Amino acid sequence: MTDHVIDQLSEFGALYPYQLDDYQLDGCRELAEGRGVLVAAPTGAGKTVVGEFAVFLAVQNSRKCFYTTPIKALSNQKYHDLVERYGPERVGLLTGDTSVNSEAQIVVMTTEVLRNMIYAGSPTLANLGYVVMDEVHYLADRFRGAVWEEVILGLAESVQIVALSATVSNVEDFGEWLRTVRGEFSVVVSERRPVPLFQHVLVGRTMYDLFEGVAPTAQELPEARAAKVNRELLRVSKGEASKVRDDARRPRGRSGRGKREVTQGSGRYGGASHERFRTFRTSRSEVAIALDRAQLLPAIYFIFSRVGCDAAVGQVLDAGITLTNRAEAALLGDIADKHVQGLSWADLDALGYDRFRAALKAGVAAHHAGQLPAFKAIVEEGFATGALKLVFATETLALGINMPARTVVIEKLVKYNGESHVDITPGEYTQLTGRAGRRGIDVEGHAVVLWQSGMDPRAVAGLASRRTYPLRSSFAPTYNMAVNLMATLGRERASDLLNQSFAQFQTDKSVVQATRTTRSTQADLAVAREAVECHLGDFMSYARLRDEVSRLEAASSKARRAEQAQAVGHSLTTLMPGDIVHLPRQGWSVVLRVGQSGRHAEPWAQVISGDHTVLKLHPHDLRGPMAPVGRVRVPRNFSLRDRGDRRSLLSAMSAKVAATDPELPDTAPPSDDDVQAQIRELRAELRAHPCHACPDREVHAVEAARVIRLEREAARMEAQISGRANSLAMQFERVLAVLDELGYLDGDSLTEAGRMLRRIYNELDLVAAECVRRDVFAGLTPPQLAAVLSTLVYESRPTRDAVLPRMPDAPSEQAQSALREVWREVGRLERKHKRDRGREPDIGFAEAAWRWSSGQDLAKVLDTTGLSAGDFVRWVRQVVDLAGQLATAVGPGDLRRTCHAVADSMRRGVVAADMTED
Structure with a gap:
């Protein structure tokens, strides 16, 4: 190490109030000596110091430094930190919504x-x-992870990269890949927490240590043997179990049965709801008091539910608990008022600001994705001052935001993952509890798990031991990525670049195992081929004809069912009360209500037929799409129980049908003439084959089917091995095939459409581009266009029996129907070229987008749509972002003007104020 490097490290270290750890110094040293560096360390261990040293070197060497983060809130936080150190003239911020001093020497930005x-x-x-x-471990994110690899592969070789990651089990593999694609690259790993973390379980109002000795997370280095679980805690668990057994023997009610316990997840972390154990439950207010008395505040209290977080704040506030003194309350009130200066009193009233501020001044707040980012910024700043004492948060708070606490509380060790309640993983537990212990402030941190009936303390101890998770690449070529790579690199170099990705690197590692499996399969195949012999001819050729017929029939049937299901489902979403439809069994019927239900928001329609039968129809109940042939008025006060109401409505329907004499709708499934003709030709070949007359034909067929299955398995393995150097390149070629067929490419060059697609960064980028080319958006007003664009960005949360959303007016409905047809056509092409289909457009935000773009008040929009303020603002911003992309992509003209008008009409009030916060 040179004297110059020693001087740089000394000068940089003096900026911090504590002595830098060895791993931090190692990372900085590697960077100072001209190498890139990957730093992997636990949450809260201070790995960002190495990133800040890169900024320091840039200033010293008169070079630029970009500091990238995965989320805008983290970008804002880092921007303010760097401005405080280097001054506003040297630091800029770019987050898509916000551009501050973009040509500065130091620029903080999102990775996108x-x-x-x-x-x-x-x-x-x-x-x-x-x-x-x-x-950087965000590159495992299924939706956004590819961006990190695009940046790593796309940056000039002269740029030094500092990659900061949570601890992952395959850090050496990741480092090896970085060396492969970036040249000299060092890996620095630390498992040490600078602030020891002690683990506890709160049972009722009693706090137990989880471990009998020192917790593994509170040790300098983990011991070889596992730490023992606190025997007192094990006795609590054993005593509870005995009470369950005794109580279950007691007769209850007439049946004489004990009350059944209900568990969620694996059951190891509790979840039993037996009434005998209500004494073990600790209310959120009691937890707040216990933490305050034990001097464990400030704390983050994790609840895996937005509604639960908000309810918890209300429970503590309504209990009259105050955790702040007078000066702290005044400071928090000032922070809150500062962040909402741009909002009107009407907006603040709609957002429930008064109650939010009252809770904040009492030292309590919530923090979750459904909140207005301005409110989240208030919470983050208040917590950083130390005045805010208790924050109820969802797990999103653990993803990078710098809100260190003395204590972390986890209410339950199971969470809902969108489909079922599952145990949290050791990696998630580590990420959550890693927030506890503020370096330079606390000498120790604390993690508190609330007791759940049925909990096994040994399972909790397993979670609390040091664990890491493997980093898996999510990199895959998209349409936008493809046209950008073609424009900047050309086909051959782009294909080479994809083969350098971490995803490809990990694929190559799996080839050894595939080779072993292939040898075994080939041996089985040789034996199976000997068993297939027919005295009349080549039975394998006959078997392959049969197999091809079966494959084509299955594929044709599956394709017809998929097309039919999509058409039926979409037809239900377009129905309105009063529509007259025809059902095969019931005949002419009137639609009474429409809606959606279930985890996947399946549409349904309630109808009444001429014989007074009332049905609730789902897609699987119908043989074909529902096509309304007319409409009658359903009175507002219509009652199914009133026979007169039913008779009047059905009489009006009969009169309407008689007057118009509509033709019955065609419900036949879509035809597939080409495939059916191919199947007929193959069947003719089968009948003409010599082996068709063999008396042992079906016996031979069984052995032949085994040969075909083994051949396919061998071919799959061979393809995996032979394609190891270009599996992503093959995906890239499929993407290019779709683009070529749609006219985005002219050989290896981009057409005008391809150049437009370069500017559209959206999950449904190709659908959006095709809609532009086909004038789907032409002639729409700004509110109508906002509604239609929202269907390309919005993804609804699962609900039960919600009212089915619809487009706000006829022009937007017509445009959205055209958009869906484009989506279906693109999907057919993707299936043809073996590409995964893009997600379905979602109209759930269309009315909210239309209302907001039309100038309606926030209170009315939120009340009508039922969205939280944070969700509303987030989706509005995504619509604004897509409108801005289209305005840039389409060039001068009416659509560009309308896109700008969409952005201008929606960037107001709470949305405009929010864009300065996040």
């Missing part, structure tokens, strides 16, 4: 912004020397 700069060849990249990639 940097990716877009690289593709556009932005002049802002000039003199770039360092890029910090905070939370």
Whole structure:
């Protein structure tokens, strides 16, 4: 290490109030000596210091440094930190919504912004020397992870990268890949927490240590043997179990049965609801008091539910608990008022600001994705001051936001993952509890798990031991990525670049196992072929004809069912009360209500037929799409129980049908003439084959089917092995095939449509581009266009029996129907070229987008749509973002003007104020 490097490290270290750890110094040293560096360390261990050293070097060496983060809130936080150190003239911020001093020497940005700069060849990249990639383990994210790899592969070789990651079990593999694609790259790993973390379980009002000795997370290095669980806690568990057995023997009610216990997840972490154990339950208010008395505040209290977080704040506030003194309450009130200066009193009233502020001044707040980001910023700033004492948060708070606490509380060790209640993983537990213990403030941190009936303390101890998770790449070529790579690199170099991805690197590692399996399969295949012999001819050729017929029939049937199901489902979403439809068995019927239910929001329609039969129809109940042939008025006060009401409605329906004499709708399934003709030709070949007359034909067929199955397995393994060097390149070629067929490519060059697609960054990017080309958006007003664009960005949360959403008016409905047809056509092409189909457009936010773009008040929009303020603002911003992308992509004209009008009409009130916060 040179004297110059020693001087740099000494000068940089003096900026911190504590002595830097060895791993931090190691990372900084590698960076100072000209190498890239991957730093993997536990949450709260201070790995961002190495990223901040990259900024320091950039200032010293008169180079630029970009500091990238996965989320805008983290970008804002880091921007303010760097402004405080280097001054506002040297630091900029770029988050898509916000642009502050974008040509500064130090620019904080989201990773997507940097990716877009690289593709556009932005002049802002000039003199770039360092890029910090905070939370780089985000590259495992299914939806956004590819962006990190695009940046790593796309940056100039002269740029030094600092990759900051949570501890992952395959960090060496990741580091090896970084060395492969970036040259000199060092890996620095630390498992040590600078602040020891003690583990507890709160049973009723009694706090127990989880471990008998020192918790593994509170040790400098973990011991070889596992730490023992506290015997007192085991006795609590044993005593509870005996009470369950005794109580279950007691007769209850007439049946004489004990009350059944209900568990969720594996049951190891509790979840029993037996009434005998209500004394063990601790209310949230009691937890707040216990933490305050034990001097364990400030604390983050994790509840895996937005509604639960908000309810918890209300429970503590309504209990009259105050955790702040007068000065702290005044400070928190000032922070809150500062962040909402741009909002009107009407908006604040709609957002429940008075109650939020009252709870905040008492030292209690919630923090979750459904909140207005301005409110989240208030909570984050208040917590950073130490004045805010208790924050009820969902797990999103554990993803990078710098809100260290003395204590972390986890209410339950099971969570709902969208489909079922599952145990949290050791990695998730580590991420959550890693927030406890503020470096330079606390000498120790504390993790508290609330007791749940049926809990096994040994299972909790397993969670609390050091664990890591493997990092898996989610990289895959998209349409936007493809046209950008074709424009900047060309087909051959783009294909080479994809083969350098971490996803491809991990695939190559799996080939050894595939080779072993292939040898075994080939041996089985040789034996199976000997068993297939027929004296009349080549039975394998006959078997392959049969197999092809079966394959085509199955594929044709599946395709017809899929098309039919989509058509039926969509037809239900377009029905309205009063529509007259024809059912095969019931005949002419009137639609009474429409809606959706179930986890996947399946549409349904309630109808009444001429014989007074009332049915609730789901897609699986119908043989074909529901096509209304007319409409009658359903009175507002119509009652199914009133025979007169039913008779009047059905009489009006009969009169309407008689007057119009409509033709019965065609419910025949879609035809597949080409495939059916191919099947007929193959069947003719089968009948003409010599082996068709063999008396032992079916016996031979069984052995032949085994041969075909083994051949396919061998071919699959061979393809995996032979394609190891270009599996992503093959995906890339399929993407290009779709683009070529739609006219986005002319050979290896982009057409005008391809150049437009380069500017559209959306999960349904190709659908959006095709809608532009087909004038789907033409002639729409700004509110109508906002409604239609929302269907390309919105993804509804699972609900039960919610009212079925619909487009706000006829022009937007017509445009959305055209958009869905484009989506179906693109889907058919994707299936043809073996591509995964893009998700279905979702109209759940269309009315909210239309109302907000039309200028309606926030209170009315929120009341009508039932959305939380945070969700509403987040989706509005995504509509604004897509409108801005289209305005840039389409060039001068009416659509560009309308897109700008959409953005202008929606960037107001709470949305405009929010864009300065997040």
